[in-house]
Amino acid sequence: xxxxxxxxxxxxxxxxxxxxxxxxxxxxxxxxxxxxxxxxxxxxxxxxxxxxxxxxxxxxxxxxxxxxxxxxxxxxxxxxxxxxxxxxxxxxxxxxxxxxxxxxxxxxxxxxxxxxxxxxxxxxxxxxxxxxxxxxxxxxxxxxxxxxxxxxxxxxxxxxxxxxxxxxxxxxxxxxxxxxxxxxxxxxxxxxxxxxxxxxxxxxxxxxxxxxxxxxxxxxxxxxxxxxxxxxxxxxxxxxxxxxxxxxxxxxxxxxxxxxxxxxxxxxxxxxxxxxxxxxxxxxxxxxxxxxxxxxxxxxxxxxxxxxxxxxxxxxxxxxxxxxxxxxxxxxxxxxxxxxxxxxxxxxxxxxxxxxxxxxxxxxxxxxxxxxxxxxxxxxxxxxxxxxxxxxxxxxxxxxxxxxxxxxxxxxxxxxx
Amino acid sequence: xxxxxxxxxxxxxxxxxxxxxxxxxxxxxxxxxxxxxxxxxxxxxxxxxxxxxxxxxxxxxxxxxxxxxxxxxxxxxxxxxxxxxxxxxxxxxxxxxxxxxxxxxxxxxxxxxx
Numbered sequence: 001x002x003x004x005x006x007x008x009x010x011x012x013x014x015x016x017x018x019x020x021x022x023x024x025x026x027x028x029x030x031x032x033x034x035x036x037x038x039x040x041x042x043x044x045x046x047x048x049x050x051x052x053x054x055x056x057x058x059x060x061x062x063x064x065x066x067x068x069x070x071x072x073x074x075x076x077x078x079x080x081x082x083x084x085x086x087x088x089x090x091x092x093x094x095x096x097x098x099x100x101x102x103x104x105x106x107x108x109x110x111x112x113x114x115x116x117x118x119x120x121x122x123x124x125x126x127x128x129x130x131x132x133x134x135x136x137x138x139x140x141x142x143x144x145x146x147x148x149x150x151x152x153x154x155x156x157x158x159x160x161x162x163x164x165x166x167x168x169x170x171x172x173x174x175x176x177x178x179x180x181x182x183x184x185x186x187x188x189x190x191x192x193x194x195x196x197x198x199x200x201x202x203x204x205x206x207x208x209x210x211x212x213x214x215x216x217x218x219x220x221x222x223x224x225x226x227x228x229x230x231x232x233x234x235x236x237x238x239x240x241x242x243x244x245x246x247x248x249x250x251x252x253x254x255x256x257x258x259x260x261x262x263x264x265x266x267x268x269x270x271x272x273x274x275x276x277x278x279x280x281x282x283x284x285x286x287x288x289x290x291x292x293x294x295x296x297x298x299x300x301x302x303x304x305x306x307x308x309x310x311x312x313x314x315x316x317x318x319x320x321x322x323x324x325x326x327x328x329x330x331x332x333x334x335x336x337x338x339x340x341x342x343x344x345x346x347x348x349x350x351x352x353x354x355x356x357x358x359x360x361x362x363x364x365x366x367x368x369x370x371x372x373x374x375x376x377x378x379x380x381x382x383x384x385x386x387x388x389x390x391x392x393x394x395x396x397x398x399x400x401x402x403x404x405x406x407x408x409x410x411x412x413x414x415x416x417x
Numbered sequence: 418x419x420x421x422x423x424x425x426x427x428x429x430x431x432x433x434x435x436x437x438x439x440x441x442x443x444x445x446x447x448x449x450x451x452x453x454x455x456x457x458x459x460x461x462x463x464x465x466x467x468x469x470x471x472x473x474x475x476x477x478x479x480x481x482x483x484x485x486x487x488x489x490x491x492x493x494x495x496x497x498x499x500x501x502x503x504x505x506x507x508x509x510x511x512x513x514x515x516x517x518x519x520x521x522x523x524x525x526x527x528x529x530x531x
Contacts, residue, residue, distance in 0.1 A: 319445065322452030326463065334456040341449070356457050 427519030
């Protein structure tokens with residue numbers, strides 16, 4: 001790796017470690033100083049390494065610079081030092097000077113604590129994801145802006161407000177207590193899953209970026225699994241779910257990035273290694289008493305990853321959707337449940353149930369009805385697809401529906417012949 | 418939207434001994450029916466009641482079993498959201514208990530908080 005490849009790589013792996021350790025040391029009030037020092041460290045690396053070549057141990061080099069930059073900062077900013085040094089020394093009374101502890105243990109602890117600090121319900125979900133991408137995943141502002149289909153200025157403002165909120169609330173960077181861990185983990189997992197979905201369903205055209213977002217979500221989740229305090233069944237359930245979804249990444253879009261429906265996917269493109277990982281984490285997730293929505297979603301995804309159609313497959317899927325609706329209603333789950341019902345009890349039964357759903361503003365609702373009416377009453381199928389087309393917002397959705405309409409018309413022609 | 422409670426009653430049948438397959442298919446019917454209500458976003462809560470229970474009477478008399486002197490037992494309840502009783506009654510249609518000789522009582526729920 002030359003320095004042009006190495007620095008972005010180290011930025012992804014080391015940025016979060018250095019910034020977490022510094023944030024932990026200074027406290028959330030001074031998060032921007034931690035950011036400045038970390039950014040400075042990487043800036044110096046790109047300048048120096050470009051001129052003098054890559055040092056023997058680049059990571060150690062970064063850590064030494066980060067330590068020295070911190071010391072310099074304290075020397076240069078007397079007032080800051082006087083205020084904060086007192087606070088820091090309370091925490092580490094044995095040392096005279098400010099010591100930045102970049103030992104593996106402190107790095108791990110600090111990162112884990114930062115995850116809980118950032119995934120805090122006092123800041124909006126979107127800002128949590130942005131901040132997580134910036135601080136925990138080492139994403140650039142421009143990458144975050146692209147992921148959210150917005151501009152750098154908006155993201156900068158959003159991150160600024162989020163940090164301001166954390167500062168005002170003076171959030172302590174620490175692990176929640178044993179009794180609070182489960183409740184707080186739920187917020188963390190929500191953010192991780194939103195991050196994953198941002199990548200999985202994002203309308204950004206960059207397939208590379210979308211995959212990166214998914215991988216980062218999985219990496220954060222894996223970090224929680226590696227740590228004993230947070231290695232709970234629910235965390236494994238989410239990991240299984242993401243592995244199963246990610247296994248179909250290559251199969252679910254064509255070369256120009258348009259979605260390919262599940263039933264039309266080339267199953268040979270499914271990633272078996274990820275499916276096996278998913279199976280492993282699903283088993284791990286079963287080691288507790290609780291069944292969370294992630295358990296149910298992971299089990300549904302498990303069945304979707306089975307390549308052969310067994311007699312009971314859709315029956316199991318339907319039951320899982322029934323249970324999921326009881327704990328976490330969403331229009332998407334209601335539609336998927338009705339689709340599963342059509343596989344178990346037939347289209348006629350599913351149509352009756354579908355007509356009861358109060359989702360008359362949802363293009364997916366009409367697409368579902370279109371599918372259910374296909375071969376039962378093709379005129380009605382056509383009607384429903386037409387409404388779906390009017391309601392659809394994205395080009396990808398529109399092209400899928402147009403294809404459905406096209407297929408239906410082709411059927412009609414064949415029938416007339 | 419108002420809340421309505423559906424109370425499921427059926428006659429005590431001591432000789433009732435379903436096979437595991439029958440139990441499984443029975444549970445599935447219930448889940449499909451409740452899932453259908455939940456899919457409409459109209460489910461507010463659901464619980465089955467187990468056979469464990471006792472009845473407390475005046476003067477600290479405790480009777481064994483929840484159904485000591487009744488012909489019918491309550492097997493569970495569901496709370497649904499509906500605009501009126503008619504709509505709630507429509508939701509009750511298709512309840513699996515109806516095909517087992519039981520009945521569904523639908524009652525409007527009044528809040529105790531003023």
